[in-house]
Amino acid sequence: MAKLCKPSPGPWEVDTVDNDGMYGDGPDAHSGFKSYAVYDANGQALFDSINSDAIEVDVEYDEFGAYAWDRVGEANLTLASASPDMLLALQEVLKTPGLQSGVQAMCAAAVAKATGRDVADVVKGI
Incomplete structure (x- = not known):
């Protein structure tokens, strides 16, 4: 196996990115939730969970409305960022x-x- 080139500099950080994808079924279907991206030490995006097939959207409600996020994407990219x-x-x-x-x-x-x-x-x- 050939040695890989040097990876992007760490530390890597996770941040949210807007995803206009759909979640929910039927009349409970909604669009728009937070996905996640990993950025290197220079702030360059390395990869994200926007097109992931492993999405599991959670929704929380407060006085400002709903906040929806992909909890699997958050977990996967948090692990990857480490x-x-x-x-x-x-x-x-x-x-x-x-x-x-x-x-x-x-x-x-x-x-x-x-x-x-x-x-x-x-x-x-x-």
């Missing part, structure tokens, strides 16, 4: 002397997946 931080943390964990082999294997596999490297190459670099 990727640069988690990669750095896993790389540090792999430097821990006496790390249990099972923990080392899980961390090395995750680092390999995130960097496009073979697990064996990650373990060799420890």
Whole structure:
């Protein structure tokens, strides 16, 4: 597997974006809700949940009306935005002397997946 190029600089942040898609069924159908996007340290949009098929819209009401958002998109992109931080943390964990082999294997596999490297190459670099 070829090594991937360097990813966009972290930290990555999540913010809302307007989505004019539909949610609900029949007479309860509505349009417009908040989706989510991930931005790099320079404020460039990296990816979003606007066209996701895994949308689950929640709606809250207050004195100003309804606020609808894609809670699955929020959860997925919040997790994805932590990727640069988690990669750095896993790389540090792999430097821990006496790390249990099972923990080392899980961390090395995750680092390999995130960097496009073979697990064996990650373990060799420890």
